[in-house]
Amino acid sequence: MNSNNALILVAEDEPEIADVIAAYLEREGFRTVRASDGRAALDLHLALKPDLVMLDVQMPRVDGWEVLAELRRRGDTPVIMLTALDQDIDKLQALRIGADDYVVKPFNAVEVAARARAVLRRAGNSHGSILRVGPIEVDLESHVASVVAGAEPDRTTLPLTLTEFRILAHMVRAPRRAFSRGELVDACLPGGDALDRTVDTHLSKLRRKLEDAGAPGFVNNVRGVGFRLADLS
Structure with missing residues (x-):
């Protein structure tokens, strides 16, 4: 997968955080689309088939856990969870349901972009494996x-x-x-x-x-x- 034109769905209900994430991703050459609640994230995923989803846990309407579970029922779109929850049980929950990576807030946006590139690279290497x-x-x-x-x-x-x-x-x-x-x-x-x-x-x-x-x-x-x-x- 060529990450330079990969489409990343940023599902984050706090506009300031979504702005920062999208800005850094776009600076790295990614395309982005945003969702401010879980239902919108699921609808955009179905319509646009993004290459990666960055998903906040505490989302309105449909929370991040439910969104992640539905994404896994639909297929293998890579997902990075974004959350303020830093308990081990939450990390295990994310991995149990099928997240590819887990980033705890507050985070460095440069690191998030690097994580996105790494997850996309792994997904590209495993495609068709x-x-x-x-x-x-x-x-x-x-x-x-x-x-x-x-x-x-x-x-x-x-x-x-x-x-x-x-x-x-x-x-x-x-x-x-x-x-x-x-x-x-x-x-x-x-x-x-x-x-x-x-x-x-x-x-x-x-x-x-x-x-x-x-x-x-x-x-x-x-x-x-x-x-x-x-x-x-």
Whole structure:
């Protein structure tokens, strides 16, 4: 991705802060568009498909956490959270829902621009990448997941639904993590009314398809937490 013409959506309800961020980003060669509340941010994201979103947590109408969760349901647009909250639990919440970076106010606008360039560079490097864990291969660009196993080896394409693919790709990105049902709902299930237990149904079908393709026991339950991939180290 050429960051010199990247479009950045600045979702910040304080005009003075939005002005400073936009000025520094534009000085660095980025294009910017602004949203002063969460609903406007979601509407602009849908209409303009920005390359990066800088998102304040304490937004009117729809707060930053809800905006971030909806952006993750829609896809993988990089997001940097901007907030005055500096507690570790808030940083963990941002990363849990799927933020790419987290900047605490008061911040240096030059640093924010540098963070934006770094996140865009990582996003550009990962675009179209293939993730591999054990026998599983996930092509993020073509939305195809396969099991590559056996002495030959044989490749079996998994007949996954969109939600099953999202769940598998989300877990493969962090293969040693345990994921709660709530996190998988936020990151992978379209619509805002999905129940945590819905994940069990999707994972049951995903397990069956993995087993049929020659990768049994790849998704495991973690008591009291949720799910994680098998330890393939």
